[in-house]
Amino acid sequence: MxxxxxxxxxxxxxxxxxxxxxxxxxxxxxxxxxxxxxxxxxxxxxxxxxxxxxxxxxxxxxxxxxxxxxxxxxxxxxxxxxxxxxxxxxxxxxxxxxxxxFSLPYQLHHLEQFYERFQDNSIVRRDTLCLTEKKSDVPLFLIGNANAQEHIFLSSRHHACESTVNYVLEGLLAFLIADHSAFLDRFCIHFVPFVDIDGVENGDQGKGRAPHDHNRDYIDQPIYAVTRAIMRYVRELRPVAGAVY
Ligand SMILES: [Zn+2]
CATH class of the missing domain: 2.60.40.3120 (Immunoglobulin-like)
Structure with missing residues (x-):
């Protein structure tokens, strides 16, 4: 059976x-x-x-x-x-x-495992960017020098199903943290691992959602709380570099 x-x-x-x-x-x-x-x-x-x-x-x-x-x-x-x-x-x-x-999944429980490795490290700080429409926390990580003059913004999972990028970013961040490189003295990395966290946890496609998906929500009147929060956050942060997945 x-x-x-x-x-x-x-x-x-x-x-x-x-x-x-x-x-x-x-x-x-x-x-x-x-x-x-x-x-x-x-x-x-x-x-x-x-x-x-x-x-x-x-x-x-x-x-x-x-x-x-x-x-x-x-x-x-x-x-x-x-x-x-x-x-x-x-x-x-x-x-x-x-x-x-279809591909290697990366869920909130994977992120928690990753965070456990570094939560006692003073250069890794965890915050909440905002709540979603379903009142889920959208995690935000600050990695590096809290008083840095220069900031980098990273985000992933605008399309909920695109999980592989989280493994790539996990590898990059683990490398930088373990190394505690001069890079992290100079910069502070601001990282939103799950832009569409409800879609990620629900197992949604996320891509091409009706009426539009999170990646298409950077418009005058965003429909998702998280994209409104990112737009506000990035305007204030004025990062020197950013990558959006
Ligand atoms: Zn995409």
Whole structure:
């Protein structure tokens, strides 16, 4: 018997049918067609299961991202790819449960793990930028010299599903913090890891949301509290550099 669920941080799937082949599609929600999906499967039999997606090409060249605990992810590998719409996985009784996703997920619990490594470091400070419409905290990190004259602004997840950039920024920041480089004496980095934090945690596509997504909200009358807050924050900060993902 096969059971599928997605009721966890970042989960997203629609089950079409559970037979010899499991048929699925990504849950588009309020976006136009996009490719994000993330689900957990339990299969108590030792056998191969083919997963076939029914709404466009949504399996990348390395196959799905894959995890046994929903926290630590890696790529399942190109040998798992049948075509751009399907992949195959062999369940074994040691691990009847496995998680699969379009790409390596990065959720709030990943960020908390990252922060734990550096929370006692005096050059890393945590704040809240604002609350979202759903009253979630939007985390803001200040990394470096609190009295710096020069500031850098980084933000990611304007499109909720674009998780890989968080691994890149995590690597960059970990390198700078561990090194406690002269760079961080000179600059203060202001980092908003999840602009659309509700979308990230809900497992939304985020890209192409109706009426428009967070990336398209830098307009005269923004509709999201977080983009209003970023516009205000950056105007006051006057950073020497910024990167928006
Ligand atoms: Zn984007």
């Amino acid at each position: 096969i059971q599928i669920h997605s009721d966890y941080a970042g989960g997203n799937i629609k089950v079409i049918s559970l037979g010899e082949v499991v048929r699925l599609e990504q849950d588009i929600r309020d976006s136009y067609w996009w490719f994000y999906w993330n689900f957990c499967v339990r299969c108590d039999e030792e056998r191969e299961v083919v997963f076939e997606f029914m709404h466009g090409e949504v399996v990348g060249p390395w196959g799905p991202a894959y995890s046994l605990d929903g926290i630590n992810w890696t790529w399942l590998g190109e040998q798992s790819v049948m075509n751009a719409k399907s992949f195959v996985y062999r369940f074994n009784s040691d691990h009847p449960e496995a998680y699969f996703a």
